[in-house]
Amino acid sequence: MALRQPRGAASPLANDDLYAVFARLVRVHTRLWNQLDARLRSQHAVTLADLSSLEVVAATGGCRVQDLVSTLHITVGGASKVVDRLVVAGYAERAPNPQDRRSSVLTPTSAGLALLGQVRGDVDAFLSQHLATPLSPAGLTDLDRLLRLLHDHTITAPAGHRE
Amino acid sequence: MALRQPRGAASPLANDDLYAVFARLVRVHTRLWNQLDARLRSQHAVTLADLSSLEVVAATGGCRVQDLVSTLHITVGGASKVVDRLVVAGYAERAPNPQDRRSSVLTPTSAGLALLGQVRGDVDAFLSQHLATPLSPAGLTDLDRLLRLLHDHTITAPAGHRE
DNA sequence: GAAGATTGATTCGTCAATCTTC
């Protein structure tokens, strides 16, 4: 007779070890994202989604909408609307692209750079507490190495309609 | 004189190693989620979000809406609407909870269990290709160990308004 | 009054169609 399971019924995916790893990845991600997003909303009146895009704009020279698509893995329409919000908020600007008039060059405003500077303390404090602390320093290095492997692999893999 | 950087401008978060790890986690997650979601939509006419909830319903004995909230880290309203969709699609049922009439007990229908069984092959194939292959077997074990550390830590950590 | 859940209003991201430029 089998021992009583804490999970009463057996799901066809319940004994799938690979799915278990993936599910854990998703849930850890969701939790970290939601908590950091809530902190940024309350402390700096900005969402983590907008901040992530702003960071890419600031870090990428001659950034175009397409760069947000390929870096963040969001759709073109979504990227265009994020930029709309950043421009309205005064954090970024669209400038005509002299090299290709189909696209604009995105640049952070001084207010955008100031925002990135202001949030850094909170972001670091949060990630120290929820990412660095629970992992040993070696664990953090390991995690980064494994994520790089996954990232590099998906880069070159054939796939769907997103870039 | 500094070497020319591939990322033309320096973001205040650009040289933040912790943020870099977090950003990689987010982007690996987004990519895997989007690709698997696209495959499930086209092959089985179901979203990964709905499937994830259905899996929790099937795996949790006497599952309530609150269990979806605490397991998937979504809001109560969101969980309630996911259940709506699963019920309409014929994959799950709400039954009165004899122990507490405020809540319902969620159970998968035979169609729901059949769906979970049908998708398993595709899910496994995808995760083998995009999760197991790029990592060595040892790497997969390491990743799972690190994710468990993060998961267990966030479980006990004080935080925002989501459970 | 607190806990579990549902509903309506809002927001955000995707999708498809469209426009401009290469």
Place this chain on the structure above:
DNA sequence: GAAGATTGACGAATCAATCTTC
């Protein structure tokens, strides 16, 4: 015709308010 980007319609998740039951 293809590539880059924008817009409107649609789908899904959050939030706040509400209802029922503990």
